[in-house]
Amino acid sequence: MMSASHSSMVNPMSSNPYGLKEGEVSTGTTILAMPFDGGVMLGADTRTSMGSYATSRSTDKITFLSDHIFCLRSGSAADTQAISDIVKHYLSHLTIETGREPLVKTAAHLMKNIVYSNKDSLSAGVIIAGWDPVEGGQVFNVVQGGSCLKQSFALGGSGSLFIYGLMDSEFKEGMTQDEARALVKKAISHAMARDGSSGGMVRTMTVTAEGNKRDVTPGNELPFGPVF
Amino acid sequence: MASSGSGYDLSAATFSPDGRIFQVEYAGKAVENAGTVIGIHAKDGVVLGVAKPLYHKMIVPTTASYKRIHTVDVHAGVATTGFLPDARVLVGRAQEEAADWQEHYGSKVPPHVLADRLGHYVHYFTLHGALRPFGASCVLGGYDVDTKECGLYMLEPNGAAYKYYGVATGKGKQVAKTELEKLNLHKQDAESSMDVATAVKNVAKILILLHKENKDSDGKPMELELSWICEASKWKHAPIPKDVLTAAKEWANEQLEEEDEDDEEEEEAMEEG
Numbered sequence: 001m002m003s004a005s006h007s008s009m010v011n012p013m014s015s016n017p018y019g020l021k022e023g024e025v026s027t028g029t030t031i032l033a034m035p036f037d038g039g040v041m042l043g044a045d046t047r048t049s050m051g052s053y054a055t056s057r058s059t060d061k062i063t064f065l066s067d068h069i070f071c072l073r074s075g076s077a078a079d080t081q082a083i084s085d086i087v088k089h090y091l092s093h094l095t096i097e098t099g100r101e102p103l104v105k106t107a108a109h110l111m112k113n114i115v116y117s118n119k120d121s122l123s124a125g126v127i128i129a130g131w132d133p134v135e136g137g138q139v140f141n142v143v144q145g146g147s148c149l150k151q152s153f154a155l156g157g158s159g160s161l162f163i164y165g166l167m168d169s170e171f172k173e174g175m176t177q178d179e180a181r182a183l184v185k186k187a188i189s190h191a192m193a194r195d196g197s198s199g200g201m202v203r204t205m206t207v208t209a210e211g212n213k214r215d216v217t218p219g220n221e222l223p224f225g226p227v228f
Numbered sequence: 229m230a231s232s233g234s235g236y237d238l239s240a241a242t243f244s245p246d247g248r249i250f251q252v253e254y255a256g257k258a259v260e261n262a263g264t265v266i267g268i269h270a271k272d273g274v275v276l277g278v279a280k281p282l283y284h285k286m287i288v289p290t291t292a293s294y295k296r297i298h299t300v301d302v303h304a305g306v307a308t309t310g311f312l313p314d315a316r317v318l319v320g321r322a323q324e325e326a327a328d329w330q331e332h333y334g335s336k337v338p339p340h341v342l343a344d345r346l347g348h349y350v351h352y353f354t355l356h357g358a359l360r361p362f363g364a365s366c367v368l369g370g371y372d373v374d375t376k377e378c379g380l381y382m383l384e385p386n387g388a389a390y391k392y393y394g395v396a397t398g399k400g401k402q403v404a405k406t407e408l409e410k411l412n413l414h415k416q417d418a419e420s421s422m423d424v425a426t427a428v429k430n431v432a433k434i435l436i437l438l439h440k441e442n443k444d445s446d447g448k449p450m451e452l453e454l455s456w457i458c459e460a461s462k463w464k465h466a467p468i469p470k471d472v473l474t475a476a477k478e479w480a481n482e483q484l485e486e487e488d489e490d491d492e493e494e495e496e497a498m499e500e501g
Contacts, residue, residue: 098338098340103335106333
């Protein structure tokens with residue numbers, strides 16, 4: 001978030017798109033997920049802020065939901081932590097009852113139901129990304145208000161506004177894992193350079209059938225930035 | 229029955245000293261006296277079949293008032309027997325479970341989960357003194373949208389919900405089970421595994437055979453109700469098309485006549501010998 005205003009109105013185009021209250025801790029954020037050949041690549045910056053103050057410069061916004069499904073959090077840190085815990089709990093129950101890996105669309109459906117039915121009290125925009133044996137790597141965007149959109153790639157957070165053009169021009173279907181990781185890092189670095197409430201490091205997560213792999217790029221080794 | 233008068237059969241909440249719950253066993257009796265249900269899990273689908281004895285000449289078969297096979301969700305159906313009002317409660321519960329699952333998880337309930345949940349529900353009614361166990365049993369056939377596989381399950385009044393290659397319950401279930409075993413459904417090698425078309429014919433044959441063999445029912449009217457889930461039904465639970473059913477009945481009757489003739493010849497040969 002650029003700054004914390006008093007407005008409780010939710011307007012995605014305003015400088016306070018999640019309608020945060022003054023003093024509310026926010027993951028004013030850049031998050032990005034995209035499928036590639038054999039899995040999905042997730043990426044996020046690591047800044048958490050309270051208005052113009054960066055509360056944390058090493059936050060992990062790539063949050064575990066189940067073995068092959070993760071969510072990327074933006075909006076209120078408290079709200080998104082709480083609802084991803086709930087979805088994680090539902091999915092662990094589901095895994096036991098069915099005896100198999102949950103589907104990515106199921107995780108997105110559960111998240112959407114919570115965000116939609118509590119839309120008046122939540123500030124949350126989350127991206128659900130993961131791999132399942134039925135449909136492979138997939139990305140769902142659950143936006144503020146509770147609609148759920150399956151996308152070929154998903155952007156979220158205040159910083160996302162700066163990199164739509166970059167992603168539209170550089171994203172291709174069926175990229176390799178290395179190409180996907182390089183693009184995610186590049187795009188998030190560009191957003192961090194321009195968005196005051198995105199910053200710190202770039203974290204990525206690679207999800208494939210074989211397993212998941214984390215990667216961190218420190219702020220002084222980014223492919224782009226800073227700008228003065 | 230040996231248990232009568234002992235007092236241990238008055239409630240489903242009490243075990244007898246030798247570890248039985250008579251009320252649940254009596255519920256099983258209600259099932260044994262009602263129409264036959266057969267299910268076959270073929271290599272490319274499932275088939276459900278029931279024989280509906282028409283208790284009165286004026287009963288109209290195959291209407292909603294005398295339906296024994298119900299669709300539970302697009303991809304699942306149950307064939308019922310026993311005390312039919314009880315069975316209908318089970319069907320309602322199955323439909324509810326399937327709809328709730330879809331609402332909750334945004335996907336179709338896998339058949340093994342549906343069978344398991346119904347099993348829990350039925351079992352609950354065997355635990356309380358204030359409740360009566362289900363005097364009904366049902367055979368559940370379903371298609372798993374995720375794994376693209378079919379499953380066949382039977383729910384018993386005690387709450388058991390086992391998975392089967394082929395299963396029969398209701399009147400004449402022993403004979404039907406013997407006939408099913410002859411089909412080698414449990415030997416899953418490519419040569420002996422049965423396709424849906426053959427399974428339909430055999431379900432019809434066994435149901436007609438049972439009807440003819442039973443002294444009480446032979447000559448009295450009977451209606452066959454069959455359903456399937458297979459490629460031809462677009463993996464949805466659907467009644468078997470009329471022409472397929474008619475052809476299956478004709479084939480079944482021919483087969484049974486041939487077998488009768490063979491038996492007679494054998495008997496004559498024995499007499500001569």
